[in-house]
Amino acid sequence: MLPVLIYDVDASLRAMLLRVLKALPGSSALKIISAGASAEDTERFSGAQDGIILTIIGLSLHPDNRRRGLDLGRAIMRRNHDNYTVYCIHELTDLETVLAGCERPAGILLAPFSPERIASCLRRIVDEYVSLNEGNTDASCLTLTSGASTYRIPFDQITYIEALDKKLNICTHRQTVTVRGTLATLADQLPEQFVRCHRSYVVNVRSIRQSDFSEMTLTLFDGDTLPISRSSRNELRQRLESVWEVNA
């Protein structure tokens, strides 16, 4: 279960949040621990939970309450960087205040608040939580660390991996994560859907839209083009033929 704590939001927003939380797909994975408690009590309740928690913090217009809200969010994130924190803010200027702490909130809701926006934000968090705890096992994800945070990228989302000097760029449709390492060391962790097309590239065969063995290039669904090396050509052609025949 994902414990949920709500701090310092007014009664109408609190009611809206609770309504949205109850209506979310996957709401059975949520457990409301507190809604409307003081900063001290909210921090105490949060400290008593095992594992990841979701805290929704309202940053009120009152400076003291706003400071307490920011302090609470930072304390909770310091305790566990994987915790989810969502801030409800009234002023655009608070955006930078929230993000300047570099705590990487899981979501920011900006007034005027609407059930649709709240649902979009919270649904993503609940989906991720459920997927991390039930769906994606270690065998289906590449696990990376960044400081105190852990990233898990499902292999299906990786389109290709590029080696450059002693670094690797792990590319998905939306992100490129740079890690220190070599293709040789990573190759053991990759499932069969990945094949080497060049000394510097390993490609996910499921992300290839077109192969051109006369131009020696691969075009991916997102438009990226990768080179094919002579030494990889035969193996790549065989792999593609076997995969595409099966799918035909």
Next chain:
Amino acid sequence: MNAETVSYRYTRAELSALLLLLHLNALPGAPLPPITEADYRKAMDSLADSGLVTPAADRAIIDSLTTLIVSSAARCRYYARFDAPDRTIVIWRCPIMGVLGTFPAQGGCTLTPLGSFEEALSVLGDALARCAFPVSASSPALLGEETLSAADEPQLNSVRASLWHSAQAVEAKDK
């Protein structure tokens, strides 16, 4: 494995659409052409499909880090731009971070948030290592009207060093 940096990939139309959505001006130094109504709609649908903005009419940006990166770069204190035949690279010095943007000639773009402008300058070396020559560097705030050119790697290192010194001088003046 330890992730050193995480970059965010967009089409240029998507980046322009995000700027419009956030009511921001164009990113300084970025090669972003004006966006048409049709491109805007297409870009927004793509961003909604990726879960970056809500698909509903309000089109709110869901990802807070995307909001931070784009809005920070748009309100940067100063920037430096490197033009190579195959790509343009821009680094922005923002109030709480540095952002490195890569704009390949064939389209698309990548934004990488970094802890500081200094960190961005140091990561710049990796980005420039991929550029074809010649490379020209310009930075209105750091270098004035001057444009520095590099025909090879040693010259490029010297351009970077010059930019680094200018940035440090401005930093010292700011403090």
